[in-house]
Amino acid sequence: MQWWCSARATAWSWEWSPYPGVWLMLGVLVAGWVWVHRRAGAEASAGRTAAFGLGALALWLALDWPVGALAAGYLASVHMVQFLLVGLVAPPLLLLGVPGAAWERLDEAAGHRRSLRFATHPLVAFVVFNVVVGVTHWPTVVDGLMASQLGSFAIDMAWLAGGTALWWPVIAPVPEREGFSYPVKMGYLVAVTVTSTAPFLYLTFSELPVYATYELAPPIEGISTREDQQAAGILMKLGGAVVLWTALTVLFWRWYREEQGAAG
Amino acid sequence: MPQRAPGLLRRRLAAPLALLAALSVAGCGAPPADQAAAEGPLRGFEIEAPLAMPPATLVDTRGEPYDLRERTAGRITLLFFGYTHCPDVCPVHLANVAAALDHLERPVAREIEVVFVTTDPERDTRKRIRTWLDRFDRGFTGLRGNSATVAELQRELGLPPAVKEPREGEGYLVGHAAQVIAFGPDGFARARYPFGTRQADWVHDLPRLVRDGGE
Secondary structure, eight states, X not given: OOSSOOOOSSOOOOSOOOOHHHHHHHHHHHHXXXXXXXXXXXOOOHHHHHHHHHHHHHHHHHHSTTHHHHHHHTOHHHHHHHHIIIXXXXXXXXXXXXXXXXXXXXXXOGGGXXXXXXXXXXXXXHHHHHHHHHHHTSHHHHHHHTTSHHHHHHHHHHHHHHHHHHHHHHHOOOSXXXXXXXXXXXXXXXXXXXXXXXXXXXXXXOSSOSOHHHHSSOOOTTOOHHHHHHHHHHHHHHHHHHHHHHHHHHHHHHHHHHHHHHHO | XXXXXXXXXXXXXXXXXXHHHHHHHHHHHSOOHXXXXXXXXXXSEEOOSOOBOOOOEEEETTSOEEEXXXXXXXXXXXXXXXXXXXXXXXXXXXXXXXXXXXXXXXXXXXXXXXXXXXXXXXXXOHHHHHXXXXXXXXXXXXXXXXXXXXXXXXXXXXXXXXXXXXXSSXXXXXXXXXXXXXXXXXXXXXXXXOTTOOHHHHHHHHHHHHHHTTO
């Protein structure tokens, strides 16, 4: 039995496989969320529960069979779907699921303030996210890590951490940053859409397969290695754009409503 | 003034033009992709001891006899033993060779013959082999022979003969050597390419095999 999805030499099968490591991780996440609510002494609101539930669902879909298994060792395009779900979709939803009282408690924890302020600074978060994206899509790293469960787990967790870093300054109310206004937040997300162009270009326009993992994987009927890699690049660009521009639209409307409220 | 303008223009444009000219010359002088790829040692495992293409006669997918030694003489030949029900090694090897051939310049690709010999003649009919190979490249040659002939052929090439392996559920798998053997135009083997050979390796080695011929 495998605990976490990793590349396998056997042909792809639609027969279900269990990955208990994924369930364990999700169990810890849910337990943590419940614990945070209890500790904060807050009732879970419907909105926050829905946000957290959707975030956990995105993680489960991305990491468990079949997406996790296909992504780990068969198709680069599914690997990219997994990245989008783990690195871009789940983190903002999980952050939105944190109760307000828990944010207040975090804000009161004076010992953490300086390190937290530094770690969640938009510039630091921007660099962290882009370094994570660059490193975890580097062929040597992908081919070296995806072959083992631990390596594959490390990549998935790096995406989750990088995505959390990226979204923290936009979503989390702690620490307060007065200068990080709506227009600046929007500029920050636009900058992310620009930097994600590099891996897109690399994957889409490489004439030869860049990842040995997917080039030498038992083939999946109907898609060649090159088509798969091009699909991965396009998915990265388009999927990332959909997520980021959705967030930009939400930010714009919030900003607009606040301005309207202030004017009214 | 009108006389000075061209001089000024020339002076101002001199540096960019010189750079452009240098780049153009460099561009003209740069070797084409296939030639550039053909530098350096082979990425496959070179075969030092003489190993000649065996003189076996098999049957191609049209039902015609195919004398391996005679028909492959004068070209680079990539010989591979496999079977069409193969779930992993065979389709990956053939897909990578086909993709690499697509990547090469036509005159180079035309010098290369890919010959697939089935190790599962029971299930691999001529039609099935043809249909399967056409998924990769219509130019690939597919061959069949009786089990004893194919086993002998593998032994002559220093490969372990393929063996049937039971499989969960229906059917069976066939354990077989996973390497492609590249022969020169002189009919002698030049290099072995195990499973794991990538398209980039083929794109690197095939032009060199063509260029070096039987050397």
